[in-house]
Amino acid sequence: MESSEPETQTLFKVVLNDEAQYSIWPAERDNALGWRDEGTRGTREACLEHIDRIWKDMRPLSVRRQMEP
Template sequence: MQNPFELKEGRFIVLLNEEGQYSLWPASFDIPLGWKMVLSEHSKDDCVNYINKNWTDMRPNSLKLNN
């Protein structure tokens, strides 16, 4: 079985956690605890573009708040 994260033609969603970190996630998988969906099912390229546009500061929120 091929790794679902490697499927170019797969359908994905974008998740966000409390630390402001984004994740590309296969649409057919359950959303893990501590994460919420911020972009519904799209192509992998669309999801990656969304993450690149919106995740401009890679530091976790806890580090940003301390500075």
């Protein structure tokens, strides 16, 4: 087997935009315009698992707000 697989070594971070849509992004890279850190860092799998736990309402924030009475 290959000794080093760079993919698995890459650290990721959990990010979100103003619509409270979550994604992952390489930990060392600057965020894209309009995205901010959620705070979690780790492997790709760890970040995705975290998102699975916290992203309960997948509606964009603007939609959620518009629907609130």
